[in-house]
Amino acid sequence: MYAQMVKTDAARVRSLDEMDPVERAFQERVDAGQKIEPKEWMPEGYRKTLVRQISQHAHSEIVGQLPEGNWITRAPTLERKAILLAKVQDEAGHGLYLYCAAETLGVSRDEMYEQLHSGKAKYSSIFNYPTLTWADIGAIGWLVDGAAIMNQVPLQRCSYGPYSRAMIRICKEESFHQRQGYDALMRMVKGTPAQKAMVQDALNRWWWPSLMMFGPSDDASVHSAQSMAWRIKQNSNDELRQKFVDQTVPQAKYLGLTVPDPDLKWNEEKGGYDFGEPDWEEFFNVIAGNGPCNAERLNARKKAWDDGAWFRDGLTAHANKMADRRTASKIAAE
Amino acid sequence: MSNEWPLWEVFIRGQHGLNHRHVGSLHAPDAEMAVNNARDVYTRRNEGVSIWVVKSSDITASAPSEKGPLFDPSNSKVYRHPTFFEIPDEVGHM
Numbered sequence: 351m352y353a354q355m356v357k358t359d360a361a362r363v364r365s366l367d368e369m370d371p372v373e374r375a376f377q378e379r380v381d382a383g384q385k386i387e388p389k390e391w392m393p394e395g396y397r398k399t400l401v402r403q404i405s406q407h408a409h410s411e412i413v414g415q416l417p418e419g420n421w422i423t424r425a426p427t428l429e430r431k432a433i434l435l436a437k438v439q440d441e442a443g444h445g446l447y448l449y450c451a452a453e454t455l456g457v458s459r460d461e462m463y464e465q466l467h468s469g470k471a472k473y474s475s476i477f478n479y480p481t482l483t484w485a486d487i488g489a490i491g492w493l494v495d496g497a498a499i500m501n502q503v504p505l506q507r508c509s510y511g512p513y514s515r516a517m518i519r520i521c522k523e524e525s526f527h528q529r530q531g532y533d534a535l536m537r538m539v540k541g542t543p544a545q546k547a548m549v550q551d552a553l554n555r556w557w558w559p560s561l562m563m564f565g566p567s568d569d570a571s572v573h574s575a576q577s578m579a580w581r582i583k584q585n586s587n588d589e590l591r592q593k594f595v596d597q598t599v600p601q602a603k604y605l606g607l608t609v610p611d612p613d614l615k616w617n618e619e620k621g622g623y624d625f626g627e628p629d630w631e632e633f634f635n636v637i638a639g640n641g642p643c644n645a646e647r648l649n650a651r652k653k654a655w656d657d658g659a660w661f662r663d664g665l666t667a668h669a670n671k672m673a674d675r676r677t678a679s680k681i682a683a684e
Numbered sequence: 685m686s687n688e689w690p691l692w693e694v695f696i697r698g699q700h701g702l703n704h705r706h707v708g709s710l711h712a713p714d715a716e717m718a719v720n721n722a723r724d725v726y727t728r729r730n731e732g733v734s735i736w737v738v739k740s741s742d743i744t745a746s747a748p749s750e751k752g753p754l755f756d757p758s759n760s761k762v763y764r765h766p767t768f769f770e771i772p773d774e775v776g777h778m
Binding site: 390391439446453459515669 | 687688689691708709710711713714717724725726728729745747748749
């Protein structure tokens with residue numbers, strides 16, 4: 351999940367009877383599956399929660415380019431390089447769709463960048479892990495994008511129109527990301543024993559962080575309950591994690607890999623796998639800024655923004671000059 | 685400089701013969717860059733044959749709260765729909 355543990359400001363979910371008529375009308379529209387559009391009335395908590403979730407999601411897309419960008423210059427073939435470039439470019443696009451959706455809620459692009467660069471806004475924990483080998487690029491497509499798809503498919507039905515529409519665009523493009531990753535790994539496991547071992551090593555390192563992407567169990571979380579009442583969130587974290595494991599384990603088997611979980615076992619009764627608990631201490635540590643790459647990622651983002659300032663200013667200056675010239679020639683012609 | 689680039693709304697004609705359709709928005713310093721950016725952000729997979737961009741601030745929108753007064757007048761004019769009139773079968777296709 352690209353947005354983790356999003357807060358809602360709610361102390362508890364209120365019933366329709368407790369709401370004033372305006373809020374009740376809003377909640378009834380959400381309950382009826384209607385979309386809420388930018389200029390319509392919405393509870394302040396709904397707006398704030400969406401800003402938090404959508405901006406966190408956007409930041410994740412943008413920061414998510416960094417671990418993969420690490421391998422663009424070192425891709426094993428020209429074709430893989432072109433594919434990876436296209437994939438990373440897509441991530442930039444996804445970030446932009448989402449920033450635009452968040453902006454419809456009254457927050458500016460610069461404010462959101464500021465929140466990311468100052469560390470106030472979060473991005474997904476998964477992007478704070480390093481990409482050590484080429485197999486990591488395959489593993490990210492297969493596992494990380496696979497987990498993202500699990501989360502994003504239901505978000506297409508989100509109650510907020512602009513977010514829902516951004517998710518529809520993103521989901522259309524996301525399948526390419528997962529397939530290119532799996533395809534790279536399929537090729538590697540048919541290679542030398544060293545190449546196959548490299549894939550197993552990548553799975554060993556990415557499996558647990560991928561399960562953590564869904565966030566800790568939120569069955570008892572008031573924020574999740576409120577987000578579900580607002581139809582910003584559709585499924586519990588555990589539900590999505592279970593679906594992800596059930597889908598992914600057979601794919602690992604096909605590659606001839608071993609999932610690094612001694613507790614992993616098919617449960618006939620529930621029709622799904624039983625699996626072990628991720629190390630949540632590690633998760634909270636990464637979220638708090640102490641993961642292996644937090645500082646590196648944030649510094650890379652800040653550097654890109656600062657180093658690009660002269661160029662952005664140059665484009666603005668050029669646009670202003672051209673606008674002035676058009677005005678001048680118009681006056682001259684009169 | 686902290687000047688944020690203005691916001692542009694992007695419209696794409698998906699195929700020849702279809703209308704341009706709103707696909708989203710983006711920031712750009714001027715119209716020319718907005719078209720360039722729109723190509724990269726919204727047409728990476730042959731989604732279009734033509735792009736329009738318009739400054740978001742130049743769009744005038746109806747207020748959602750006036751939905752009733754704005755659209756109600758047409759609701760009572762059911763005779764605008766051809767199914768309002770019953771034509772006997774013998775007349776044939778009309």
